[in-house]
Amino acid sequence: MRRRVLVTAMALITAATLAACVPADDDRADSRRSTSPSASASAAVPSTNTAMPSGDPMDDATITPTPNADSVGAAPVVAGDRIGSYAVRLPVDAGSREYATGAVTLDSAGRPASYTVASGDLVDYIAERFGFPDFGYLNTLNRVRRGGYPWPIYPGDTLNLSAYTVTTVGDIQGVVRNEAPPSPLPQQR
Template sequence: MGAQRTATTIGIGVLAVILTACTPPPGPLIDAVRPSASARATPESPSTPAPLVDAGPCDAVAPVHAVADPADPEQLGGKTLEIPVDRGLLDTASGEAVLNAEGVPVAYRVAPGDVFSTIAARFCVAEDWLLIVNHARRDNNGLYAGDTLNLDAHTIFSVGDQNGVVSDNVFPPEFTLPPQR
């Protein structure tokens, strides 16, 4: 219970930083939320690494900006929704992308050695955005091979796990989420 409360407090702190458009100072909050190199996914069994591809730039992806109409339900805490684009396998983001019927990545299965920041870069989304869409079901204190990361803001409460466990973290009541499926 204490670990979940700590993770929820950290998650709310991250949400507050994003909502106020401030960059937090370096320190324990950053270290607690963003997995370090030691929090990389660990292999379940030795295997041959997947071949890497040229990921290409994220130039075509629209930047995240404030929502013009605060009543617009298609937002994530006052910011426009990010639509992931899979740039392909990267050295520390070589897991499996799960696509919807339109070919848009909606989830990601973590591979051994994956790193959170590289996963965000692979899908052309901000790390903080990726943390928020995974806040409800993960404590964000490490990645494990086989974890499922959510990439779709419409499935915040139904997609994702951490080391086989689904957390039950909450968002502040004033934080606007898009309609959930």
């Protein structure tokens, strides 16, 4: 009986917490007026390190923007090839965007091969720009020459975008590390 009471109490607390997070009817109506899911999501994305309003209990807190997963299609999967726990993906550049404005170098087939980090770039947005499932995939592509996650990014860093150049492309502030490659690792160029 005590267990049921505890579970019921936890459910009520969770429901109350979630109810406090739901916007007022007027706010929901405003968000439904947008015709594009990416337009409404990008409009709601705050800038990096946006301070909370004065008087808030979290005055010194910052908000880190999150990418809109619906704004870019997934990079195509290469059948049969794997890198670590991921299926190999061919990057597709969806174009420069806020938090992912760096320069792209193409391979001989015209696909994105490397990315030069620009000031203000964020890893999640870079991964989204190229259709990768998450920043973990980008980390897997770069951990040999940049070290394990978490790794910071700096303007001018080179990020590898291809599962076939893991051992030959990428640096962190001009330094190339030599970490153990993921397994399995596709044939390298």
